[in-house]
Amino acid sequence: MDSCLLMTLQVAVVGPQKIGAVPHGSRVTAPIASGHFEGPRLRGKVLPGGGDWTLLRGDGVLELDLRVTLETDDGALIHMASFGLRHGPPEAIAAIARGERVDPARYYFRTTLRFETAHPKYAFLNRLLAVTSGDRRAEGPIYTVDEIL
Amino acid sequence: MRSRPLLTLRLQTAPTQNLGAGPHGTRVTFPIVGGAFEGDRLRGKVLPGGDDWTVQRSDGVLELDLRATLETDDGALIHMTFEGIRDDAAPGAPYFRTFPRFETAEPRYAFLNRLLAVGVGEIRADGPVHLIEEIL
Numbered sequence: 001m002d003s004c005l006l007m008t009l010q011v012a013v014v015g016p017q018k019i020g021a022v023p024h025g026s027r028v029t030a031p032i033a034s035g036h037f038e039g040p041r042l043r044g045k046v047l048p049g050g051g052d053w054t055l056l057r058g059d060g061v062l063e064l065d066l067r068v069t070l071e072t073d074d075g076a077l078i079h080m081a082s083f084g085l086r087h088g089p090p091e092a093i094a095a096i097a098r099g100e101r102v103d104p105a106r107y108y109f110r111t112t113l114r115f116e117t118a119h120p121k122y123a124f125l126n127r128l129l130a131v132t133s134g135d136r137r138a139e140g141p142i143y144t145v146d147e148i149l
Numbered sequence: 150m151r152s153r154p155l156l157t158l159r160l161q162t163a164p165t166q167n168l169g170a171g172p173h174g175t176r177v178t179f180p181i182v183g184g185a186f187e188g189d190r191l192r193g194k195v196l197p198g199g200d201d202w203t204v205q206r207s208d209g210v211l212e213l214d215l216r217a218t219l220e221t222d223d224g225a226l227i228h229m230t231f232e233g234i235r236d237d238a239a240p241g242a243p244y245f246r247t248f249p250r251f252e253t254a255e256p257r258y259a260f261l262n263r264l265l266a267v268g269v270g271e272i273r274a275d276g277p278v279h280l281i282e283e284i285l
Contacts, residue, residue: 001267001282003150061263083248085265110265110284112248114232127210127236129246131150131267131284146150148246148267 003146006130007039011046011068012140025063026056032068035140042122044072060093062086064111076119082132084111099138109134113145152282155266156188159278160195160217174212175205181217184276191258193221211235213247225255231268231279245270249281 012034019027035046050068057063064084071077087093088107095102111132115125132143162179169175184195199217206212212234219227233247247268251261268279 001150001152001269059259059262083250083265085263087263108263112265112267112284123208126208127234127239127244129234129248129267131265133150148150 002149003131004149005039006128006145006147007037007042009035009037009046009132009143009145010140011035011050011052011143013052022055024055025058028054028056030054032066032140035068037070037145039145041124042070042072042078044070044074044076047071047077060087066111066113072119072122074121076117076122078119078122078125079116080113082111082113084109084132084134086134086136096136101137104133104135107136109136109141111143151285152267153285154188155264155281155283156186156191157278157280158184158186158195158268159276160184160201161276162201171204173204174207176203177205178202181215184217186219188281190260191219191221191227193219193223193225196220196226209236209238211237215247221255221258225253225258227255227258227261228252233268233270235270243272245272247279247281249279 011032013030014033017029030052032050033048047069053065055063066082068080069077070080086109092102092106113130117125129148130145132145135142160181161183163182166178179201181199182197196218201213201215204212215231217229219229229249229251231247231249236244249266249268253261265284266281268281271278
């Protein structure tokens with residue numbers, strides 16, 4: 001599948017809200033306090049107020065449901081939503097939970113994402129799908145976002 | 150992004166249901182009456198009863214929202230959904246891409262529960278074909 005780099009995105013999560021055992025698994029909501037993104041066609045910051053609604057399923061897979069608002073350096077607002085999966089060997093997942101740095105090649109952390117914007121300059125984002133590869137750091141994940149060509 | 154082929158999906162759809170202009174655009178549903186899928190790790194047929202709920206947005210892009218049940222040749226049922234977009238006005242060639250997801254209770258296909266995938270769609274004379282790759 002052909003793809004090209006759209007941007008790298010880093011978000012800072014604060015104060016995970018442990019909702020606990022719900023019918024579909026174990027739910028934790030991670031509010032997003034800030035972040036930034038940079039790529040050849042867009043760069044800027046992540047506005048506070050988004051979050052990642054995560055659900056740890058019974059089969060050990062963590063489902064990620066992220067929504068954030070991006071603000072480009074020239075003032076455009078972009079709504080971004082993604083769905084992802086994270087899983088891996090128990091020792092890698094345990095190390096992540098302890099806040100340790102784990103080589104992202106040791107686990108599967110991928111998301112699919114979509115954008116919406118009203119700004120004509122960035123309207124191309126309304127017309128593409130993207131895939132990310134994630135690197136879970138203690139301070140928040142770093143995503144490499146590729147446009148599906 | 151690295152990927153590898155997962156399956157090729159061919160869908161047979163019934164005459165469309167044109168629901169007209171709704172708040173999100175023009176809604177047309179495509180009931181699924183059958184189909185087939187094939188890949189190195191799974192093959193079988195598409196059961197009747199699924200549907201693709203599409204909306205033509207004001208910017209001309211068609212949004213897809215599909216649900217279908219796959220049945221493998223060894224009898225496993227797989228719930229499949231995808232969302233996607235089809236932009237026939239994209240420069241060069243139509244842009245028809247989807248994000249399929251799978252759910253199954255069958256242990257030998259449980260790998261499908263743990264992967265994300267991307268599909269490239271094509272409209273052919275006998276119906277849509279989706280080339281679906283697993284995101285590695």
